[in-house]
Amino acid sequence: MNINFKHEWIETNIGLMAVLTMLAISVGGLVEIAPLFFIDKTIEKVEGVRPYTPLEQRGRDIYIREGCYTCHSQMIRPFRDEKLRYGHYSLAAESQYDHPFQWGSKRTGPDLARVGGKYSNEWHVQHMVAPRSMVPESVMPNYPWLLSTPLDISDLSGRMKALRKVGVPYSLTQAEYEANVTKFGETVAKQLHIPDAQKNLIEQANFGNFDGDRSGISEMDALVAYLQVLGTMVDFSKYTDDAFVDNR
Amino acid sequence: MSEQKLQSQTVQTTGHAWDGDLQEYNNPLPVWWVYTFYATVVFALVYWTIYPSWPFGKGWIGGVSNITYVNSEGETKTHSWNTRALLMEDMNKATAAQKPYFDKISAMSYEQIAKDPEMSGFILSSGKALFADNCAPCHQAGGQGKIGFFPNLTDDDWLYGGSFNAIHETLMSGRRGYMPAFEEVLDGEQVDQLANYVASLSGMEHDAGKAAAGNVLFRSETAACYYCHTSEATGRKDMGAPNLTDNIWLWADVPAASSGEGKVAAIRGIIAGGLNKGVMPAWSGRLSPEQIKVLTVYVHELGGGQ
Numbered sequence: 001m002n003i004n005f006k007h008e009w010i011e012t013n014i015g016l017m018a019v020l021t022m023l024a025i026s027v028g029g030l031v032e033i034a035p036l037f038f039i040d041k042t043i044e045k046v047e048g049v050r051p052y053t054p055l056e057q058r059g060r061d062i063y064i065r066e067g068c069y070t071c072h073s074q075m076i077r078p079f080r081d082e083k084l085r086y087g088h089y090s091l092a093a094e095s096q097y098d099h100p101f102q103w104g105s106k107r108t109g110p111d112l113a114r115v116g117g118k119y120s121n122e123w124h125v126q127h128m129v130a131p132r133s134m135v136p137e138s139v140m141p142n143y144p145w146l147l148s149t150p151l152d153i154s155d156l157s158g159r160m161k162a163l164r165k166v167g168v169p170y171s172l173t174q175a176e177y178e179a180n181v182t183k184f185g186e187t188v189a190k191q192l193h194i195p196d197a198q199k200n201l202i203e204q205a206n207f208g209n210f211d212g213d214r215s216g217i218s219e220m221d222a223l224v225a226y227l228q229v230l231g232t233m234v235d236f237s238k239y240t241d242d243a244f245v246d247n248r
Numbered sequence: 249m250s251e252q253k254l255q256s257q258t259v260q261t262t263g264h265a266w267d268g269d270l271q272e273y274n275n276p277l278p279v280w281w282v283y284t285f286y287a288t289v290v291f292a293l294v295y296w297t298i299y300p301s302w303p304f305g306k307g308w309i310g311g312v313s314n315i316t317y318v319n320s321e322g323e324t325k326t327h328s329w330n331t332r333a334l335l336m337e338d339m340n341k342a343t344a345a346q347k348p349y350f351d352k353i354s355a356m357s358y359e360q361i362a363k364d365p366e367m368s369g370f371i372l373s374s375g376k377a378l379f380a381d382n383c384a385p386c387h388q389a390g391g392q393g394k395i396g397f398f399p400n401l402t403d404d405d406w407l408y409g410g411s412f413n414a415i416h417e418t419l420m421s422g423r424r425g426y427m428p429a430f431e432e433v434l435d436g437e438q439v440d441q442l443a444n445y446v447a448s449l450s451g452m453e454h455d456a457g458k459a460a461a462g463n464v465l466f467r468s469e470t471a472a473c474y475y476c477h478t479s480e481a482t483g484r485k486d487m488g489a490p491n492l493t494d495n496i497w498l499w500a501d502v503p504a505a506s507s508g509e510g511k512v513a514a515i516r517g518i519i520a521g522g523l524n525k526g527v528m529p530a531w532s533g534r535l536s537p538e539q540i541k542v543l544t545v546y547v548h549e550l551g552g553g554q
Contacts, residue, residue, distance in 0.1 A: 008264055035303030078335040080342060085381050087534060089335070118534065120527035123386050126397060134394070135385055212525065237533070241336070242319040248300075248330040 041247045044093040048233045050184050051097040051168045052226070053191040054156055054201040055208075059226025061159065062219050063102070066143060073104035074113040074230065087114040088236050091244060099166050109140055114231030121210050124224045146220040147211060153198055160194045170194050299329055349374075350538045358412035361545050368549070375546025378539055382531065383547075391550045395501050397525075402551040405496040407526075409485040410554035416544045418528060419535075425488055425526025427476075430519050434471060441465055442473065443516035449481050450495035453508025488526070499523055 010017050036042045052060060063069070076082050078089040090113045095101040119127075126133060129147055131140040164170045170192050171177040180189035191200050205217040210224035262272045296302065299311040310328030317336035318324050327333040343350075349370050353361060361367045380389070386398040393400035399407055407425070408418050430439060445462025447454040466473045466481070473481075476489035483491040490498065497503060500514040531540060547553075 007262070011264070012266075035308070038306060039303060039308065040306045078331045080335060080338040083335065083339070089332070117529055118382070119385060120525070120529060122397065122525045122527060127385075134397075136389075209524075240320050241339075242317065242325065242333075245325075245327055245330065245332045245336060248332050 042092060043096055044091045044244050044247050046091060046093050046234050047238070048235055049093050049096060050188045050233060051163075051170060051192055052229070053204055054153075054160065054197040055204045055222050056226045056229050057159065057163070058151060058153065058156070058201065059222035059224070060098075060102075062146070062223045063226060066146075068112075069102050069104050070106070071108035071140070072110065072112045073107050074101075074111065075103040076111055076113045082111070086111050087231065089244075090231075091234065092247075094231070094234060097168050099163055099168065109138075112227065112230055116228045116230040116232035121208075121224050121228065122212060124227055125211050125220055128220065128223070146223060147213070147218055149219045151205075151217045151219050151222050153201055153217075156197045156201060157194050160197055164194070353538055353541055358416075358541075358545055358548070361541075362549060362553075368545075371542055371545045371549070375542050378535070378543050379546055382535070383543070386528075391547070393498070395497060395503065396499065399498050399526075400496075401547055403496060404552040404554065405491060405494055406485065406552065406554065407483075407488045407490055407498075410548070410552055412544055412548055412553070414485070415547050415553075416540065419540050419543055419547075420530065420532045422530035423488060423526065423528040425523055427489075427518070427523040429522030430471065431521065434465075434519075436520075438465055438471070439516055439520050440512075442471060442519050443512045446481075446492050446515050446519075447508075447512050449493045452495070452502075452511055454512060499526075 010020060051057075074090070074095070076086045076088070076090045083089060090103075094113075095103065123134060125147065127135070127140075128143045130142055130144070131138040160168075160170045161172070164172065169176070169180055169183070171180050171189070172194050177189060177193050180192050183189075184192070190196065191204075193200075202217065204225065205221045206214070208221070208225060210222075210228070211218050211220040260274045262274045264272055296309075297311065298313045300308055301311060302309045313329040314326050315329055315333040315337050316324065316326045317333060317340050319336065349367070352367060353370075356364070356367065361371060379387075379391070383391070387393050387401055388398075391401035393402075404410065406414070408414055408423055430442075434442070441458045441462035442465055443462070444454040444458035445460075445466055448456075448459040448462075465471045466477075467479055476487050477483055477492055478489075481492040483489045490496075497514075500518045502511045502514050505511040505514050531543075535543070
């Protein structure tokens, strides 16, 4: 105890104490988080997961803006009751292009990780405008303005460039585009090309007509397009039911 | 008093002195606390041995606890403990418990299931849960539907057929409703005539003169209503074209209109604007064949099965 080390050095030197305190409390985080970046199996190797199209990405922005995540999680846990109600448990791979991810930690409403394709576009629109007209016991607020507010796409490429900075493979150059063709196929790669983002968004919105109104592109178009793709990228019929057991 | 008490004890100090005489007592931790701490250390060692814990190279140490399960290929596998393997085990147990029922469901015909009292009890309870999770958001809790949006499943009026096979097909592949907007080919007067004719088919208040003209138009090549709704106006289930003679309404909100004129106006709106909704998702990718069979019988037994 009383060799050369003296507690007094730390206790009388606030700078040293701050550094040592930070080192001590970061140990817990480091040993739990850091290894995940080195372990091979952290992210499952599955086919089909791709970044969102410009329209879906704008829908996701609206999802975040309206605070949907405060009541809806996007994380199906590997429990029997959740599997029976929501479907296959969520994979890490499925949110690899989400920045930030929308896993959430509280469910006032149901989990939305696999809501894509479960209901028709029409149901989503009506449910967003007046939730209780579809689900009488719902406590969800009404979001009628989504239908009447035109989608702002003026800053679309800026938003995609920001995501590109944090690692989403949206392409700016021809070389990046070609890398995406190799990785995702041509159809998807075209959607990820930032210079064509506005054209792609308008095309997808007009073709899908998600809000049922062809007169313009509303925020509802984007949000429904986003909801309808959630959890649908991986085709689980290609995998055995224990294909991802080894990843944990 | 506390001062006296402190002085009476011989408590050591840490040996530090600030400002000349400011000292700090060195109070040892209570014994119970120290031993609890040692116990948590022992607990951690045991836990690390049993469950997956430490990262090791590009993987981790799995621990000695194993879970054995059977996968969808029928292979028996043993895996170190994790929640995904635990789910496999849970699902195995649940599947085994339900197997006698699901085996029977697979083997029996729809009619046999509906007649068997034990099986219909199983259908009623499991079908109710499946219906609540998957169907009720659109078709409502009791299957009564929603005018303007989703059809009533409890009456005997079916857009695509109410037989077991038709309901099964609807569940498996989904449906998509479509009617062209006739304002593009007809003028307002013609649409009004057709609306009055359709109102007359269900014995509702209408303008007889307009209805007579609408009757002719209904069968003409100009409007060609009979292509889908048939010349008797009883509809075609293969196209999802509704029966217009039964006073049952899905798209035009006729029941909500208080006056005869309002009811005709509701019908007029549909003829003019057409429909591109009525989408039912396909459930074959989301539910198992047994679950779809359960739902088929459940929906059939809601009251209107044919």
